[in-house]
Amino acid sequence: MNNRHFQTAYILPILFGLIIVLMLVLYIFLPQQDFSQKENRTLQTRPSVTLSGLSDGSFMDKFETYTTEQLPFREFFVDVKAALNRLTLSRENNGVILGEDGYLFEKSYGVSPQLSKNEAAILAFLGSADRPVTVAIAPNASEILKDKLPKGCIRIDQSRELGDLYEKIGSLPNGNYANLIEPLQTHTQEQLYYRTDHHWTTEAAYLGYLEIVNALSDIQDAQTENAEEQQILREVQEKSLPAPVKLEELQKQEVRDFYGTLYAKYKDNGLPGDTLTYYDIPVTSFTRSDGSFDSLYDLEKLKIYDKYAMFLRGNDEICTIHAENARNGRTLVVFKDSYANCLLPFLTYQYDEIVVVDLRYYADSVSELLKEHEDADILLLYNFSFLNEDNHFYRLTS
Amino acid sequence: MIFSSLLFLFWFLPIFFILYYLCPARFKNAVLLVGSMIFYSWGEPKFLLLLLLSILVNYLAGLAIARFHNRKLFLFLAMLFDFGMLIFFKYINFFIENINNLTHANIKTLALTLPLGISFYTFQIASYVIDVYKGKVKAERSLLTLGTYLCMFPQLIAGPIVVYSEVESALHDRKITLSDISEGISVFILGLASKVLIANNVGSLWTEAGKIGYENISMPLAWLAMLSFSLQIYFDFNGYSLMAIGLGKMLGFNFPKNFDMPYMSKSITEFWRRWHMTLSGWFREYVYIPLGGNRKGTVRTYVNLLVVWTLTGFWHGADWNFVLWGLFFFVILAIEKLFLKNFLDRHPVIASVYAKLLIAFSWMLFAITDFHEIGVFFGRLFSFTAGEDALYYLRNYGVVLIIGVILSTPLLSGLYEKIKNRIPGIILSMLLLFASVAYLADAGYNPFLYFRF
Known part of the structure; x- marks a missing residue:
């Protein structure tokens, strides 16, 4: 061993030792963070030792999660990882892809086996329904903005998949649909999707709304031999739907610096934020499982990271909107995901009552619910990627 | 626990090495053994018993081979235990499934999970008993030392497969230099x-x-x-x-x-x-x-x-x-x-x-x-x-x-x-x-x- 080596032999053990001991001390003494606004999720804090936790291993699992989620300077390290990742020329981080013009996309691996199951559940629901059901599936950014995806990126041909689905729906007596792809495709000069979030914008939702009102009005034209159904149709015709509300008639509100879910995963601080738009729409009451409100929007959410959650005040198992914008006494029952949250306010101009059901959280009988609302129109409003992945559609026939 | 985790880097390593370096040489094996047992049982505490049993069986087998005339029998028993456990935990369901496929029998598979590192530690401990049998190494008299060899956390769960003769002397006396x-x-x-x-x-x-x-x-x-x-x-x-x-x-x-x-x-x-x-x-x-x-x-x-x-x-x-x-x-x-x-x-x-x-x-x-x-x-x-x-x-x-x-x-x-x-x-x-x-x-x-x- 030469002298120089002997001297440097001190350095690494001291440095490494200091670092790991210092990190341990910081773990113990730094204040813990129990919620990450940026990622919109709760974080695991240091679990306390219990006998049952030790014996069933849950303490160990929690502790391991704790070491990741309470890592000192975690956000800094996470940013470093994103930066190193970009340094390797990668345009993907945590399953989110950076496309052209700062658009972020969710990564797709193609059609999932769940899709055909979900489609079968919808068709079964339509087949057994006692009245027309309208299905509207919103395409995702990767379909409408496919030109902005990096070359060679795997994506689903949503137009084709949905075309096939609508064909099957159209062949059922009670099947009715609103194809949202075309109205969106012809308006790509507008901002239809957030750059940093997986939702569509309120502008896109409005285009979807026009098409859905059109489809819901089509129910009247449906032909049927069944006397009972003809009776229903006559009643429907008597109360045909009011024309869609015009955006110019509504007061527009804009919120800047919206950084959505995709941004939270991709973690590139250099990307520009989005502007979130909503329109003032009066309602008489909005009843949720967590209380009754006089507005569809939760403006408090605009102060936090997940601003999109302001629409309909976030997802809920079942909630009811009462409004006096249509004054026709009609009811709509909607089964939906979060894409619907920024669209449904517009539909208060067609229905005085809208019952909003999220099957992820609503576990009661759907047929009982529909019996309660026997005059109501029925709408299924989802986005494609939800249809491709969610596994609660079986509840439609419960 | 795996090495490539923050838990290992910033909790296990500092605590373990502070204790390991500070304690006097004669306690180092004990600290290493206890530390390794915590490391091993972090994910699945129940298999620690199997590992400890394996140490005990092979320890006794080593002593018996050194002491009694019927050396082959003890070697055989130790191998039966070591590879029996390996076959039971790792391969039994594979055999059952194949028998079911071949004969259309309907034997139920067992709800087993593979004990962490069993393939690695079985090979390590088998090398010890075989080497004692061949007279290549002396039977270890200290249960603690043999336990330390088998449980040592660095190579316990994913190798390298360290045969006993390679670490025998270091187990008894080792110098740790700064370099x-x-x-x-x-x-x-x-x-x-x-x-x-x-x-x-x-x-x-x-x-x-x-x-x-x-x-x-x-x-x-x-x-x-x-x-x-x-x-x-x-x-x-x-x-x-x-x-x-x-x-x-x-x-x-x-x-x-x-x-x-x-x-x-x-x-x-x-x-x-x-x-x-x-x-x-x-x-x-x-x-x-x-x-x-x-x-x-x-x-x-x-x-x-x-x-x-x-x-x-x-x-x-x-x-x-x-x-x-x-x-x-x-x-x-x-x-x-x-x-x-x-x-x-x-x-x-x-x-x-x-x-x-x-x-x-x-x-x-x-x-x-x-x-x-x-x-x-x-x-x-x-x-x-x-x-x-x-x-x-x-x-x-x-x-x-x-x-x-x-x-x-x-x-x-x-x-x-x-x-x-x-x-x-x-x-x-x-x-x-x-x-x-x-x-x-x-x-x-x-x-x-x-x-x-």
Whole structure:
């Protein structure tokens, strides 16, 4: 061993030792963070030792999660990882892809086996329904903005998949649909999707709304031999739907610096934020499982990271909107995901009552619910990627 | 607990090493044993009992072999216990399923999980008892010392397979020098970076090819996926071995090298001298040579090889594809032994391409469990279909793949050797540690590949 080596032999053990001991001390003494606004999720804090936790291993699992989620300077390290990742020329981080013009996309691996199951559940629901059901599936950014995806990126041909689905729906007596792809495709000069979030914008939702009102009005034209159904149709015709509300008639509100879910995963601080738009729409009451409100929007959410959650005040198992914008006494029952949250306010101009059901959280009988609302129109409003992945559609026939 | 976790780095390491270095020499084995037991039982406490039982049984067997005349019986009993446990926990459901398939019987499979590291520690403790029987080592009188050998956390769950004779003297008396610690730390960090920065990154390409479905990928993407798995398994496995060797040095042990630039091999024969060297060494020492090796005539030699390679394949996992993988090597090694090796030795360029291709193909037999899927994948490898999908992956993984390829060659080893004990080497270590922590902080993909071993 030469002298120089002997001297440097001190350095690494001291440095490494200091670092790991210092990190341990910081773990113990730094204040813990129990919620990450940026990622919109709760974080695991240091679990306390219990006998049952030790014996069933849950303490160990929690502790391991704790070491990741309470890592000192975690956000800094996470940013470093994103930066190193970009340094390797990668345009993907945590399953989110950076496309052209700062658009972020969710990564797709193609059609999932769940899709055909979900489609079968919808068709079964339509087949057994006692009245027309309208299905509207919103395409995702990767379909409408496919030109902005990096070359060679795997994506689903949503137009084709949905075309096939609508064909099957159209062949059922009670099947009715609103194809949202075309109205969106012809308006790509507008901002239809957030750059940093997986939702569509309120502008896109409005285009979807026009098409859905059109489809819901089509129910009247449906032909049927069944006397009972003809009776229903006559009643429907008597109360045909009011024309869609015009955006110019509504007061527009804009919120800047919206950084959505995709941004939270991709973690590139250099990307520009989005502007979130909503329109003032009066309602008489909005009843949720967590209380009754006089507005569809939760403006408090605009102060936090997940601003999109302001629409309909976030997802809920079942909630009811009462409004006096249509004054026709009609009811709509909607089964939906979060894409619907920024669209449904517009539909208060067609229905005085809208019952909003999220099957992820609503576990009661759907047929009982529909019996309660026997005059109501029925709408299924989802986005494609939800249809491709969610596994609660079986509840439609419960 | 796995090495490539923040829990290990910032909780286990500082607490354990403070205690280990501060305690007097005569307590070091005890601290190491207790620390290792905590390390081992962190994930699955119940299998600690099995491990402790295994220590006790083999400890007694070692003493009995040394003491009594009926040595063979005790050897047999110990082997029966060791390999009985291995077969029970690892292979019993595989046998049941196959019996069910063959005879249409309906035997219920057992709800078993594989005890962590059982394949590694069974081989280690078996080496001890066999060596006592052969008189190569003395029976260990201290239960604590033998327990420390078997439980030692660095190599407990993913190798290298350290046979008792290699660490016997260090178990009784070891000196820990500052330069050993320094070297241990840099080797550990190298292994950590290998696993976290390279293996995990290229590995996700392979995983994604599976998610897209082999039937949907283009020919270029199939080749890219094969390359990425080949790099993943090397950097992951070698990463673990390096971390173990580094930690061993920090504890005062010298563990054997486990990988020696395997992808530079110019034949499969050479590959198995460079890949997972402690495993092939174990099979040579405790299976091939006891069977007679190559000293009992040509036919017997090939039969012995067949046995060794079937077992080697099977050791890697209780599934037919691992047997196929082992047999694949048997066939190639036999052909090389018969005539091909001579040709390869004379044509180094062809030999190098040949070896790389066969190694990569073999990994596909290893990585894909389902025989039908193996067929689909090889179909894609030679489908002559173009596709843009590879472009996307080339862009996202190209740089990491190139780094991986370069680091699989000795291109930079010389440079590393030159700087490793100097300031630039220390800076490199710190940067690698920093980057590894950053990747661990954003925990996405960090698989443990050896759960089937």
